[in-house]
Amino acid sequence: MPGLKGSVMRDGILKDVLRSISQGVLIADVDRKITDANDAFTAITGYSLREIIGGRCDFLQGPETSEETIAAIKAALAERKEFSGEILNYKKCGTPFWNDLSISPTFDEAGELTGYIGITRDLTAYKDLEGTLQDYAKTNEWIFDRAGAGMVIHAPDGKILAMNPAAKAILHISDDPTGEDTTSERWYFVREDGSRMPEAEFPFVVVMRMKTAVRDMILGSRVAETGATVWLRCDGYPEFDPQGKVDRVLITFSDISKIRSLQLKAERDRERFALASVASNTIVFDWQIKSGDFWASDTYSVMFGIAPPSKRTLDIIPDYVLEEDRQKYQNELLAAIGEHQGFLVRNFRYRRPTGDVGYARSEYLLHYNKSGDLHRIVGSKSDLTEDYQRTMQLRRSEERFQRLAKLSNDVVWEVDLETEELWLAPEWRERLGLSSDLKISSLNDWLDIIVPEDQPRIRKQWFEALHSTARRRYAEYRVRGSSGYVIIEDHSAIMRDDDQNAVKVVGYLRDVTALRSQEERDRQSERLEALGKLTGGVAHDFNNMLMVILGNAEMLGEDLQDPELHSMVELILTAASNGAELTSRLLSFSRKQPMLPQPIVLRDHLDKTRKLIRHGLTENIELEVELPKNPVSVEVDPSQLDNALINLAINARDAMPTGGKVSLSVTRKVVSRNDTVNSIGLEPGRYVVISVSDTGQGIADDDLSHVLEPFFTTKPVGEGSGLGLSMVYGFAKQSGGDLSIESEVGKGTKVSIILPELLAKSSPTVVGQDDRAPADLTTVLVVEDEEPVRESVIRRLEKFGLHAIGAENADHALELASEGIDFDVLLTDVVMPGTMDGFDLAEALRMSLKELKIIFTSGYPPGPVWAQKFRVGTDCFLQKPYTKDQLLKALMEVQAGNANAAKRREN
Missing domain, CATH: 3.40.50.2300 (Response regulator)
Structure with missing residues (x-):
């Protein structure tokens, strides 16, 4: 029973499998009698299962079935082998069908034949398609061989698979190029501009790269035998395999050499005409007055946006003329005719196709017959809109430029290098502080007013800038102003032609004298501030040490009875006092501070200042000091006075490199309103004159009028800031006085600080001899x-x-x-x-x-x-x-x- 049950189950599963597959299945015993078939078999053949059970397997064969195929089947079965092949069978209805037949013998476990299994697949549809494709192939081959267009089929690697006769004829090829690829020397293609076409631009290569069809490629093929060029219009089409890869490429082309020749000639003619029209921007017209016939060139419609009329009469005013100008336009023509003028030129405004206003000029040549009647007008109309717009833009730009030039503190300038003409913005003299009668008309004129020390450098810079490819230029130099030197900052842009030759330079000039003066004062301030911090720290510590020495020495001196020891203590006290005074004066000299005037007695003050001056002089210079016997007082800042005198002493020292004498003296002077010295602006009154003189080189007359200018110096570069005398002059003016300078080349210089004399001076507080503190302090x-x-x-x-x-x-x-x-x-x-x-x-x-x-x-x-x-x-x-x-x-x-x-x- 279990074996039977298993057999039943296997039979059931087998039937399910047979029902599920799409091919027809037929099962036969060892005698080749049919024992079973699936639904697909009955559907393919049209027979029911009842009709075929027990019958033989060859029942589908018919009159057209191949005897060779039948013999092959019998031979395979006789040898108990599998058969597989196509055979023409017949359905129940008599319709033949192609059967993809497979017969396999089955064996039991002992190897004994148990039957056969046949598989049937209907190939009729595939056979019909195959026939159709063969018909298509024949048709295509017929078209390929007889088409008038050239056709070349390429493999993906570029090799030529086929070339039709038309292609060979067009390309002048007599042999068979099959198997050649695109790298062959045979293929010499040119672009439309006549240059050789690289392989990357060949139609086949372009199609392979883009993997899509390309159309209307124009190229020329060079004929090797004659050197002539055959011009082609090419299309390329890729064919893809089932995996989406390019399988073949078809290139088709036609000979357009004649068409191209005519086309090029027409294009050249059109181009010449178009260029002439565009270049002249002119309408040419011919107007027959009696008949009214009117002809105008094509530029008429371009300019006015309408086609020219075929007829025109004198009483018609063209619509394109601006409404406001129409009557004036007509009156001018009628007046010219009435006066029998032979030539008429007039400007007018017109409405452009874009809607805005255009500007034009018309020139008429008027022809009269023997009777004096006008019979023809030939002329032209030129579009001046762009010229007018450029003129107006230039005018507006010029107006803006002039306004900016007036508003700016800088002086804008321009030089034309061809004419060497120099233009400077209005009021340039006033803005730069130059003399009002100064005349500048060329670049060379401007270079001439630069100070001699700076002129060679600036001329060299100009030469190098203009003879290079530089686009920008910057310079800073000094020019002689109405009241001394003016420091000029010069910025410019160099304009060049296509050959990089300089043709024009534009730029601006700026007076930076005050700025440079302030920068130098800031640098001086920073240096003095750093010196002040350094000396301040040193002086603080030094003063503390002096404090201990001075205090203890004073107390020691009070207790000593021995005169000799007391004298030694006095020396200590004097040395300590001198040290304290030295640190105090160093601090005053180094620190920058506002003016703090106070009454000072010059005899006492200068007696101490002479020590500082002496330290600043070299050993080969003698210092002579003449102080007044009677007290002379002034109210000034003591440290500023010291700074001024030390500056003058240093200048004197530098004027005597081989040695000499510096003299410091004080005198009194009374200034009245009629005194010539009062021309420098002193108020009438009593003054004190502190003079520092030397026996040095002296100052040249040309330089003497400039020595008080900031930054002016006769010393070598790096040895003087040009601020010393200007700072002394500033101190004298701030103190209510002035400064005078006398000098003679080869004999020396005398600089005098003139200060108001302080006539009333408060008496100093005198400390009593009693060393006791006030009684109410404890x-x-x-x-x-x-x-x-x-x-x-x-x-x-x-x-x-x-x-x-x-x-x-x-x-x-x-x-x-x-x-x-x-x-x-x-x-x-x-x-x-x-x-x-x-x-x-x-x-x-x-x-x-x-x-x-x-x-x-x-x-x-x-x-x-x-x-x-x-x-x-x-x-x-x-x-x-x-x-x-x-x-x-x-x-x-x-x-x-x-x-x-x-x-x-x-x-």
Whole structure:
């Protein structure tokens, strides 16, 4: 039973498989009698299963079935082998069909034949298609051989598969090119411009590259035997295989040599005519007055946008003439005819095809017959619109240029290199500070007014710029102005022709004298500021050391009884005082500060200044100083006066490289209104003249009038800024005075600073001989970060009979105050380590100690910010190092200042 069940199952599965496949299946036993068939077999043959069961397998054969095929089937079956092949069979209805037949013998496990399985597939449709394709192939071959167009079939690698007779005839080929590819020397193609066509542009190569059809390619094929060119119009078509790859390429072409020749001739004629019309932008016309016949060239419609009329009469005004000009246009023609004029020229406006207004000129040649009647007008009309627009644009551009030139502070200029004519913007003399009677008409005229020192450099630069390919040029130089030298910044653009020859230069000039002066002042300021910071730091430390030396030496001198030892102490005190004075003057010289005039006695001040001057002179130069016997006072900034005198001394030194003598003298001068010296602008009154003279080279007359100009110098490049005398002159003018210079070449120079004399001078405060501090002062808090300085000051205060308390910084001082330590005076250093300086400390203590007296001290000179924090009238400042007298005087001043402040509050 299990075996039977398995057999049944296998039979069922087999039937399902037979039903599902699309080929016809036939099963037969060893005697070749049919035992089963699937539905596909019955559908193909038209027989039912009942009709064929038990029958033989060859029942589909018929009269046209091939005997050879039948014999092949029998031979295969006899040898128990498989047969596969095509055979013509017949359906039940008698219709023949091509059967793709496969017969396979089946065997059991012992190898015994058990039957046959036949597979049937209807090939009738494929056979019909194959026949159709064969018909197409024959037709195509017939067309290919007889077509008038040339045809070439290429393989994908370029080899020629076939070429039709027409192609051979067109290309003048007598042999068979089959198998050749595109690289063959046979193929010599040219482009339309006559140049040889590279292989990459061959029609076949283009089709292969683009993988699409190309059409209307024009090329020429060179005939090897004659050298003539056959012109072709080519199309190319790719054919693709089932995988989408190009399988073949068909190139078709026709001979267009004759057509092209005619076409080229026509194109040349049209081109010549078109070029003539466009070039002249002119309409030519012929007007027969009696008949009204009117003819005009094709440019008529181009210019006016309408076709020319075939007829025209004198009373008709052309529509293209602008409405506002129509009557004037007509009246001019009628007037010319009425006066029998032979020639008429007139300009008019017309409406262009684009709708805007155009400008034109007409020229008429009027012909009259023997009776004097007008019978013909021949003429032309020229379009002037572009010329008019260019003219108007140029005019507007010129107007804008003129407005900009007037508004700008710069001076715009232009030079035509062909005529050498130079144009300068209006008011160029005033803008550049040049003489009003200066006349400049050429580039050479301009170059001539450049100072001799700069002229060779600028002329060379001009030559190099114009004879190169440079497009831009920049220069800076000096020219002689109406009141000295003017520094000019010159920017320009060089215009060149097609051969790179310079034809025109345009640019602008700018007066940068003030700018350069400011830049130099800024550089000088930076240098002085750096020097001030350096010397300030050094002087601060040096002053602290001098403070210890000076204070202790003073106290030591008070206790010494031995005259010799006392004399030695005096030497120490003098040396310390000289050191302090030296650092003070170095700081004054190096720092840039506003004018701080104060009364000074020149005899005392210059006696000290001579030391600084002496240091600035070489050993081979003698210094002679003549000071007035009687006191002479002026009110000036002492440091600025020192700077001025040192500048003059340095100039004198540089004028005497081999040695000589510098003299410093002071004299008095009274200036009246009628005095000739007053021509320089001094107010009448009494003046003091401080003169510095030398025995040097002197100043040439040409240079003497320019020595006060900023940046003017006669020294070699790099050895002078040209600012020294101008700064001295500025100091004298700011101080209410002036400057005079006398010089003679070979004998020397004398520069005099003229300053107003100070006639009334307040008497200095005299400190009493008693070294006791004011009685109502008891305790001083000394805040100083340098311990030796702090201890020295404390000892000195104790000598004054005061109680002194020391603090090393602001935080320590505030700590002492918070502990209830009582003190009358705060003597504090300004610059200290920590978060608070002396001013901050003073403000903090004033919050709780309203009557606190404050003395500030520092090794640095007072700065501009200090004045904002310093209370004038109550506070006092001591410059380190200071003497006991200066300290005692400061104590008295703060005591007096607080008392006066208290009175003011009471009032």
